[in-house]
Ligand SMILES: Nc1ncnc2c1ncn2[C@@H]1O[C@H](COP(=O)(O)OP(=O)(O)OP(=O)(O)O)[C@@H](O)[C@H]1O
């Protein structure tokens with residue numbers, strides 16, 4: 001069974017009297033353990049599609065299944081709970097909470113679980129170790145480099161051990177060296193930790209790390225153009 005199954009999804013935004021068709025019948029199947037790069041011009045709907053897969057937003061029509069759950073059928077509260085356990089979201093600009101330390105940021109998604117405080121801390125420290133930042137547990141985001149902030153954000157994304165990770169230009173704000181480190185980490189999460197990954201990127205070198213490249217343009221999804 002495909003881990004992520006998007007079927008005939010349309011997303012239409014209504015602005016005043018205008019309808020903007022962003023996704024026009026998208027189907028995408030991502031098998032368990034796959035690493036997919038999603039490319040396409042600015043405004044083509046890449047973030048919109050990621051948000052649908054992560055259950056942050058709902059399609060106008062069509063089906064989105066993740067790990068066998070029809071995400072579009074869940075109520076807002078069920079969705080929030082489902083999301084916190086089944087998908088990890090990695091953003092371009094990290095989205096860390098500035099007044100919380102690295103380890104406190106990583107613990108946040110665990111507040112929605114039944115884990116005790118010591119267990120939450122233990123899990124957060126494990127995630128921090130996986131991303132190689134054990135020595136930065138007590139640092140605040142402003143005391144970290146961009147690459148380190150993104151690694152903390154990745155630790156936060158994996159702390160509930162979700163099967164699926166979605167990443168929206170995770171290297172978009174980083175220098176080449178830090179970007180390579182983040183991509184190495186994404187590869188490790190895919191290969192060793194068996195995470196299914198859908199990664200939006202503009203960077204062809206980042207896309208090379210994925211096994212499959214898909215291209216979004218004018219509301220539809222194409223296989224990557226030959227030679228791209
Ligand atoms: N909440 C919204 N209301 C109205 N229109 C929206 C909304 N969110 C996105 N859009 C429109 O949908 C289209 C796709 O946006 P989206 O953010 O998914 O593009 P993208 O491919 O991620 O672009 P980028 O590469 O610049 O991040 C854009 O034309 C945008 O203006």
Ligand SMILES: [Mg+2]
Pocket residue numbers: 046047048168
């Ligand atoms: Mg985007």
